[in-house]
Amino acid sequence: MKNSENLEFTSDYGWGCMLRAGQCLLAHSLQKHYFGKRIDRVNPIYYSLLHNCLAHPLCVGIAGGKPSSALYFVGTDGEDLIYLDPHYTRPVIQRKELSDYTETDINSYRCMTPKKISISRIDPCMFIGFYIKNISDLETFCKSINSLVDSKITGTISVNFNPSNSMSGNFNSNTNNEGIVTSSIEMNENLGVMSEPDDDCEWQ
Numbered sequence: 001m002k003n004s005e006n007l008e009f010t011s012d013y014g015w016g017c018m019l020r021a022g023q024c025l026l027a028h029s030l031q032k033h034y035f036g037k038r039i040d041r042v043n044p045i046y047y048s049l050l051h052n053c054l055a056h057p058l059c060v061g062i063a064g065g066k067p068s069s070a071l072y073f074v075g076t077d078g079e080d081l082i083y084l085d086p087h088y089t090r091p092v093i094q095r096k097e098l099s100d101y102t103e104t105d106i107n108s109y110r111c112m113t114p115k116k117i118s119i120s121r122i123d124p125c126m127f128i129g130f131y132i133k134n135i136s137d138l139e140t141f142c143k144s145i146n147s148l149v150d151s152k153i154t155g156t157i158s159v160n161f162n163p164s165n166s167m168s169g170n171f172n173s174n175t176n177n178e179g180i181v182t183s184s185i186e187m188n189e190n191l192g193v194m195s196e197p198d199d200d201c202e203w204q
Contacts, residue, residue, distance in 0.1 A: 040067065049157075050119065051076050052148045053128050058141055064126030066117065073122075080116040153155045 031039065042050070053059050062073040062081075075082040093105050132138050149157055162186050 034097055039124060041120060042122055044120075047079075047148055050081075050128075054081070056130070056144065056148065058130045058132060058137060060129040060131045062126050062128050066121055067121050067123055069100070071122075074114075077116055079119060081119055081122065083117055084112050085115065108127050 050062070054062065054073065063070070064073060065071040071083040071084060073081045073083045079109075090108055093108060129142060132141055145157055169174060
């Protein structure tokens with residue numbers, strides 16, 4: 001379709017459908033080449049990793065979900081993941097004196113019936129959260145990383161930690177970059193997710 005004033009194309013209506021079909025074909029081919037056939041599901045070789053992460057004392061959960069629906073995973077039960085559903089909302093509790101809150105008010109802040117989903121049904125795109133409060137936690141996390149990952153998928157999670165000579169001092173980028181923590185998480189082509197943060201995380 002062309003503009004009547006300057007005869008420039010304003011859309012590809014009437015002739016661009018084959019180009020779009022070709023682009024879809026190319027995208028699908030690249031998807032199969034780099035990620036395999038089932039990128040809509042987590043590869044079973046990562047099941048133990050996800051279970052181990054959720055069992056880690058520094059883990060704060062996994063933000064993920066199932067196709068077209070986000071979920072917050074907080075634990076495991078056998079082969080299933082326990083989750084909270086952020087789509088479920090409740091009426092707001094009005095502010096009042098602490099003694100005025102009823103048992104019903106207090107219970108509304110808790111999930112009385114946690115839900116479960118098979119790990120085979122979850123979407124492979126997710127964020128795994130670890131809360132690291134201080135250097136001591138960071139050391140613990142670094143030392144325990146290898147225990148999280150099965151020997152068959154070594155390198156899935158890695159941490160490059162360059163501490164200063166004294167772990168008790170403050171860390172900043174003004175001392176030859178000592179104390180700078182860089183981390184990377186790689187999920188290989190079987191999972192179809194790859195992420196490498198570019199920014200350094202400065203610990204002080």
